[in-house]
Amino acid sequence: MAAKSANLYARIEPDVKEQAERILSELGIPASNAINMFYKQIILHRGIPFEVKIPSERPVNMYDLSEEQMNEELEKGYTDMKAGRTKSASKAFADIRKDFNL
Template sequence: MAKTASISLRIEPAVKAQLEALYASFGISVTDAINIFLHTSLMEGGFPFQPKQPRYNPETEAAIQETKDILAGKIKAKSYANVKEMIEDLGLE
């Protein structure tokens, strides 16, 4: 019986090169890094880190929430008759 099994995965060549350079700086290969991840996952009973959604700065988070509120009908979206009206409202004159 074989002592190893193969896993094949696809990755962008540029990302692969960056990973090879990163892990080489630790003295290990990408294969070693993947094995560490998999063994740690087994020991932890899941991801060896907490997966999270990307965080945005407060201004971006407020804009995202405003968009969600507009789509949900909680607030009315601004509308303008023309570009000049919008520029005036934004104070860009």
């Protein structure tokens, strides 16, 4: 007969633990239940239930650009705008947060 419970010991960065537990508390989910859900999703997906990767590109840090490079970036944006390759600011920021785990 399988055990009704098992203990899991893990080292977690204190700040990460605090932030996650604050969110879980707002959701009314004990940390142990969240961990159990995570493990069940690993089983269902037969792996990590989300994409784990290093982004191939990082956002351009505008402070590191020369004036010429800045003008090139602005020109790219202007060209995209003229060609109709645009999206709302909220969609753009949502995509950035998703792509770069922000």
